[in-house]
Amino acid sequence: MKKRTGMEVSFAAAEAVKQCKVDLIAAYPITPQTHIVERLAEHVANGELDAQFIPVESEHSALSLCIGSQAAGARSFTCTSSQGLALMSELLYITSGLRLPLVMILVNRSLSAPLSIWNDHSDVMSVRDCGWIQLFVRNGQELYDHVFIAYKLAENPAVNMPVIINVDGFILSHVFEPLETISSHEAERYLPPYAPKFVLHPDDPVTIGAFTMPSFFTEAKKIHDESLKASYGPILQAFQSWEHISGRSYHPVEKQYTQDAETLFIIMGSLAETAGEAVKIMREQGVKTGLLTLRVWRPFPFAELRRAITGVQKLIIIDRALSPGGPGGPLAAEIRAALYNMENRPQILNYIAGLGGRDITIADYIRMHNTTSVQETGYEIYDQKGAEANA
Amino acid sequence: MLEIRFHGRGGQGAVTSAELLAEAALTEGKHAQAFPSFGPERRGAPVTSYCRIDELPIRLRTNISAPDIVLVLDPSLLKTVNVTDGLKETGTLIINSQKGPEHFVHNHKLHKIATVDATGIALQILGRSITNTILLGALIRTIAPVELSSITAAIQKRFDQKNAALNIQALQQAYQETKILNMPDYPTQENQFADAPAATGENAPVQPQAQSLWIELELGCLITNPGNSKTYYTGSWRSFYPLLNKDRCIKCGICWILCPDAAYTQDTEGFYPVDLNYCKGCGICAHECPTGAITMLQEKEAGV
Incomplete structure (x- = not known):
């Protein structure tokens, strides 16, 4: 080393x-x-x-x-x-x-x-x-x-x-x-x-x-x-x-625990590291979940993303920005567009989270994963305090 | 729907004439629209404007590519712009020219061709070569998409009293002097001597090929031969040219400083001769010359 x-x-x-x-x-x-x-x-x-x-x-x-x-x-x-x-x-x-x-x-x-x-x-x-x-x-x-x-x-x-x-x-x-x-x-x-x-x-x-x-x-x-x-x-x-x-390898779409995954988190940036820890804990509990991170946002990695989500039932896309009055977060909106023509495309949950420095913990990721929400509006601005109160 | 295209030069009022025509149609209870096609904003540059007239509301937001009527406000445009491009076979061509309409017959069928010496009338009545309202007089005489009284009403609404009166006088004179050729009456075997309007010379506007042009663009649309405006001869835009009287010239160089196309250079004697390849005839030099050494003279129309 x-x-x-x-x-x-x-x-x-x-x-x-x-x-x-x-x-x-x-x-x-x-x-x-x-x-x-x-x-x-x-x-x-x-x-x-x-x-x-x-x-x-x-x-x-x-x-x-x-x-x-x-x-x-x-x-x-x-x-x-x-x-x-x-x-x-x-x-x-x-x-x-x-x-x-x-x-x-x-x-x-x-x-x-x-x-x-x-x-x-x-x-x-x-x-x-x-x-x-x-x-x-x-x-x-x-x-x-x-x-x-x-x-x-x-x-x-x-x-x-x-x-x-x-x-x-x-x-x-x-x-x-x-x-x-x-x-x-x-x-x-x-x-x-x-x-x-x-x-x-x-x-x-x-x-x-x-x-x-x-x-x-x-x-x-x-x-x-x-x-x-x-x-x-x-x-x-x-x-x-x-x-x-350097010996370090990078890919436009980084994958963790995606083998046989039924659900996938998708997030960009440093919060992917905490999300990875949450996924690891859930895997240890037998939950078939995984994590994708887009390293390359432009040019958008359409083909690699489509390959990576094949066979997955649900995507939990976490956006760090909001399009007010619009379709939710830009990451989820673009992924929805990228997958629209796929057969058997997965259900998508979109959380807008971590705005203005709000901390997102491992417990939050697990909570997002375990929700039964179907998000009628297509997205949800994630509110830890409300989520904790309802728990 | 009637579609009318105006070809003029920046400063000749092509946009105004399209708007006056639309205004006249509106006063008759019709529907109309007028709009310009903007390019590089330069006095003397070839410009195009459009007018549509219909009984029904007009919902088109496209340029007119197959006009019913084409008006040419400046005869020099015939050398550089394909003014009849897309003109319908049943269409009408109206040209500002000292020549008769038979000089503009060429190989395609048209309904009518008309000419009027609009520049001559403009200089005589308005004192400058703004030919827009004058061509409208020729239009009314030739095909009458609106009534003469509607056009004069539009002019009175648009201009102050003095200018309205002068423009109406010029328009009425053009109405009287317009020469019209009814093409169905014209013997087809005599068509060959015409001055065919064409844009095949080196000054013809570049028509880019649509397919795969993007592949040929240099990185970042960078231009590898800078200063290539030297090969763009704005002299073809000119209706008037500057004549220098050396006896009055004090070699101050004001013409050289103010010429927008850098057409003036200093010679070994210290005078400033003009390069007519680039002089577009704007007249700024003559206007600004402190001793009145420069006079603007009208270019002769080709073949007259």
């Missing part, structure tokens, strides 16, 4: 960004993203990382700056949360439309109002259609690993897409836990220098971000969609080559 190091997950992320030798970091401080960016500022200040660190006046400027630097051929990094992401939103679409392979860590935090600094997935779900590759991680090791994977993937000439890595705020970002790091030699072997096909340079000028008439706009969206879907293969390749370096 490799040597494990204890560190705060945010610092592990900063370490990985440093090892990826980024040329530029532009960010504006927002809780709970701050530890990642502060640590990177230290790395630049003390000479450990040879990069431009640019403190900007807003997240809008942070992403604007990264678009410019990335277009000029600099490997760039930014990081934000919640309101910061909302302020970036118009530029998110520009980054992906221009096919700039930027990497951003999004430390997930709920959107105001009411004001909350705590974790849920309402921020990333508000920009679901921004056209980036979107990944979710469950623990510090995965976050560290996915920084390398994200740059490898983004800069793959067959991909050329920006990547968001989602990490749950506080509940994961501020946890001190052990993880394995790779050597700088291994990092260099995995991630070659950034060599874009086109850069903004006066000696060989190109036009980036030109206007498009109706006769071409649809084609521009078509190629974006096709390219994002086609990134699925390179995602698998990036996971495989990472396994060669």
Whole structure:
């Protein structure tokens, strides 16, 4: 076994960004993203990382700056949360439309109002259609690993897409836990220098971000969609080559206890770890349940998801965001759409849970599993206090 | 339903004329709609507007691709835009031209072709080449989708008293001077000498092929030959050209600064000659020249 190091997950992320030798970091401080960016500022200040660190006046400027630097051929990094992401939103679409392979860590935090600094997935779900590759991680090791994977993937000439890595705020970002790091030699072997096909340079000028008439706009969206879907293969390749370096293997849909399972939980992000413990306990009691986690949210892993749920009678989908007045949670809505044409599709329960930092315990997962509810409205906003009172 | 398409240049009032026609139809108790087709907003650029008139409410939200009537507000458009594209065989073509309608007969059947020297009337009465209301006069004379009195009412509602009077005067003169060719009466063997409107030159608008075009787009729709607007000759948009009187020119360069299409460059003597490949004839230089050294002169219509 490799040597494990204890560190705060945010610092592990900063370490990985440093090892990826980024040329530029532009960010504006927002809780709970701050530890990642502060640590990177230290790395630049003390000479450990040879990069431009640019403190900007807003997240809008942070992403604007990264678009410019990335277009000029600099490997760039930014990081934000919640309101910061909302302020970036118009530029998110520009980054992906221009096919700039930027990497951003999004430390997930709920959107105001009411004001909350705590974790849920309402921020990333508000920009679901921004056209980036979107990944979710469950623990510090995965976050560290996915920084390398994200740059490898983004800069793959067959991909050329920006990547968001989602990490749950506080509940994961501020946890001190052990993880394995790779050597700088291994990092260099995995991630070659950034060599874009086109850069903004006066000696060989190109036009980036030109206007498009109706006769071409649809084609521009078509190629974006096709390219994002086609990134699925390179995602698998990036996971495989990472396994060669690190020994750790990743999949777009992670499965636990799915063999002969009659029911499956589906959840994204760090709460999948608690859910996994709950499933383990239920299995010990003879309950045929299992767990799926979507690591890759965009491109949506349709085929792998359909394969994984074949023969299952009931899905318990836990969303960390709400579409008010809509179909419940975005994860459940998309899975329902993905399964609609399947024969013998499973019954679906959708719980909106863990909003704004609300803790979800093992007992809660077991309670969700044992409910007899059929959810006439298609979803239920999970209320622990009410559930406990009724128990 | 009657579908009418207007071809003009940015600033000539194609949108206004479609709206005036719709307004006139409304005053007669009919249903109507008028709408523009917006592109890059530039004075002189080819623009299209549309008008539909019907006895029943109109529920269409699409461009008009098979019009009953086409009005061409500027003769120079015939060189660059396929104005008769989709025009019905029973349709009517009305062109602002000094030439007679027989010059515009070509190989497809039409009901009527009409011409009127709208630019001449506009310069004479309005003092500038805004031809929109004038073409409406020709339209009423040729096919009369609405009554003349309805159009004049619409003009009076739209413009102030002085401008309404001038526009109505111009419209009435066009009504008198419009030359109409009834195609069923026209001997078909004489069709071959026509100036066929066509858009086959290098200035023809690009018609993208629908299938698989997306595959050919560069990464991020990036343009690998920047500055390619140099190959876009906006000079074909021009109805007027600037003439420099060197005796009055003080070489101040105001024309060079303000030209929106960068058509002016300085020569070795310090004068600013205009490149007519790019001058679209907007007249900003002549308007701003502090010594009045630049005069705008009307381009001759091809073949006149």
